[in-house]
Amino acid sequence: MTLQPPPGFAEGGIALDPALVRVVRTDGALSGMSPDTLRCCGRPAGLIVAFLSPNVDFSATCKALRGMSAGAPLLAVSTAGVLCEVPDAAAPLYEAAGPGWQTVLVQVFSPELIDQVSLHSVPLHNEDIRHGAPKLSRRERIQRIADSLDAVRVPFHIDSADTLALTFVDGMSACESYFMEAVYRVGRFPCLFIGGSAGGNLDGGKTYTFDGRSASENHAVVAFVKLAQGKRYAVLKTQNFRKTDKQFIILDSDPDRRTVSSVVDPETFTAHPIIDHICGLLGCARAELEGHLVKQTFGIEVAGEVFVRSIARIDLENDEISFFCDISTGDRLFLLESTDFVTQTRDDYQAFLRASRSRWPGF
Known part of the structure; x- marks a missing residue:
């Protein structure tokens, strides 16, 4: 099922262009999906990002998605919920993970929007935290993550004007701040890092990331994304x-x-x-x-x-x-x-569009 932006979000003159971005809501069995779902105009996607319910088989679902992806870069994370519009107007805009929740949300980005992607899985060196007995000092933990980041090689030039790092950190690792401090310590990635944490059931269950090859715990997955020529990006921050x-x-x-x-x-x-x-x-x-x-x-x-x-x-x-x-x-x-979630998000989105048009005439 293809989703559209929430009601009123196209009022500013910009709607989700299905030729550039397709959002599909399915389940752990990938019901209704086929290889064509993950292609764009007959071509492999520029990037595929999937958010999986913690109640589905994470590794098996990612493997099935990879089999349909025609070799396109695929990043996946477990999630505690998804933000999306559903046909029933009475349904919530946000779907939270529950005992029977099986949603898998897949975002397919066209190669006309994304030119190159370099995917990496970075260990967080947090085994002591996961065992409930932290032993490493803050400085040592950051340095170990920094050493792992320093081994990352991106096969294209990183330019903050057209490159960003889409990043998801294992949500049970307690290492989001350590990871970002390590990014600054390495100083080799001059671009914006955006993303969040892999989520799961709120009862302390496991959380996972997938880098296109294997599923992992205790890792961060980073996709260095270079936009296609003539494309640009800006960041919208909103919270209710x-x-x-x-x-x-x-x-x-x-x-x-x-x-x-x-x-x-x-x-x-x-x-x-x-x-x-x-x-x-x-x-x-x-x-x-x-x-x-x-x-x-x-x-x-x-x-x-x-x-x-x-x-x-x-x-x-x-x-x-x-x-x-x-x-x-x-x-x-x-x-x-x-504040009211829908109203706040809509207001922030409209303010974002106004600021973007002021900065980039013709946006």
Whole structure:
């Protein structure tokens, strides 16, 4: 089933061009798909990116996709959900992973859009973290990842004007920040890195990446993408949360385990257990905290931009909170409140188009 942008997204004059990008929603059996689905005007695709439910056989599905790909570059990751429009207007715009969720979402990019792709799988050297007993220092872990990155060879010139690095990090590795610090340390890839984390079921299940050859855990997969001549790109950042005036500073944290146990009130400079402090901010009992955070989360602010830091688990017994991102001592977290997802995304998209047209007349 081919998907289109959410309602109203074409109002700015740009819609998804099926000749350049095709998005297909299927399942672990790749129902309704054939080799022609992954070709563009009879040619192999410039790039294929697949997002797989954690409930399907990841390796088998990737192998089947590769068999249909006619040799096109294929990158795949497991995911905790997908953002897409479905025919039923009452259905959610975002599909989250659940016990019976089988969705596989495949993006097919035309060779008229993407000229060359160089795919690489990079080990994250996080076995100690996965075993629950971190031993490497931050510096040593970053250096090991940097050494692995330094072995990567891209067979074409990297130019930030026409090249980007599409990157997905194993979501259970707790190494996203380590990986990006390693990228800066190596200093050999002068282009924008975009992407995210491979996801899975939120019960601590496994997450996977696929680099066109094999499925891996504890790795990042990077696709260096060079656009076709005459094509260009820009980055849209959107999130349906806005900053409030409630904040605190992290005191005791474990970046490898991504847990926080105590914080500092910036108004009184007094330390508090994190759960008690957040309950005080929200005016709720400890047992009610999870329910109060359904439409709220936390974030950090960097250069005037807010970046979400979502809670993964609240451990009332041990008085600590786990986050989906690493949190460090000294970080200032703001309480964020949710906005309407569809409206916020549409507004951000229209603002993105206006800014792009201002920068590039004729866009």
